[in-house]
C-alpha cells in the first residue's frame with residue numbers, strides 16, 4: 001500500500017507551556033518510535049502547506065479566526081480556556097497542520113498514494129465553529145471532510161473518531177449534513193470531558209441518522225470495543241458505503257493514558273485499523289486518511305501509533321491471511 005506521511009518539525013513550535021499534556025514531545029516520541037521500527041522508511045512524505053483562510057472560513061466563524069490570529073500575535077498564552085494554550089506561532093502552525101491534511105487528500109485523489117497518516121498538532125476534533133476547546137484550535141478532520149465534498153464532489157465521506165473523548169466539534173459541524181457520516185466511540189460523556197456524545201445525539205434535520213455515538217463505560221477493554229465495531233460500526237459503514245474514510249486517531253483509550261480510564265493495548269489499535277482499512281478497500285478504493293488527535297502517555301502513544309501505522313502498511317493480501325487466522 002502506498003502510504004503517505006504528514007509531519008513537519010514546525011508542528012513542534014506550537015508551545016503549550018510547562019506541564020501541558022498536549023506537548024511537542026508527543027510528536028517527538030512518535031517519530032522516534034517510527035524510526036526505531038523502520039516504519040518511517042516505508043512511508044511517502046507529503047509536503048505540508050498552509051490551508052487558505054477561505055477554506056477555514058467555510059467551517060469556522062470569522063470572528064473566532066480573527067480572535068485566534070490576534071491572540072497569537074499579541075503573545076497571549078490561552079484562548080477561550082486554560083486548556084487551549086497558544087503561543088505566537090500557534091495560528092500559523094494550526095493552518096499548516098490543517099493544510100497538510102488537505103495536501104494528503106490531494107495526493108490520494110491524484111492517485112499518487114492510497115492512504116496517509118498525519119502526525120499533526122495542534123489536534124482538532126474538539127474545535128467548534130466559533131471557539132477552541134480541549135487543546136484544539138482548528139478542526140483538522142472536518143476541514144478535510146469538507147474539502148472532499150466541496151473540491152472533489154464526493155457524496156459520502158465517513159469519519160470514524162476513536163479518540164477516547166467525544167469529538168464534539170466534528171459532530172456539531174456536520175450534524176445537519178447527510179453527506180458526511182460521523183461515528184464516535186468514546187468513554188461515556190457522564191464520566192469524561194467534553195460531556196457530549198450520548199447515544200440520543202443522532203444528527204438533526206436532513207442529517208438525522210448520520211451522527212452515531214457509541215459511548216462505553218470507564219474501564220472498557222478490547223472485547224467491548226470489538227463488539228461495538230462488529231455489531232454497530234461495521235453495519236453502519238456497510239450501509240453508508242463511504243467513498244473516503246477519515247479517521248480521528250486518538251490513542252488516549254490506551255490503558256496507560258493519564259487522562260482517561262480505558263484499557264486498550266497497542267495491538268488492539270492494529271485490529272481497529274485493519275477493520276477500518278477493509279471498509280476503505282471495499283467501498284473507497286483504499287482511500288483513507290488517519291489524523292492524530294489525542295494520546296498523552298508518551299511511551300504508550302508512540303507504541304499505539306506504531307502499531308496503527310504498521311497495520312496501515314500491511315499488504316491487503318497479508319490482511320486476508322490475518323483475517324483467516326484470526327477468524328474475522
Ligand SMILES: [Zn+2]
Nearest residue numbers: 163165250294
Ligand atoms: Zn482525547
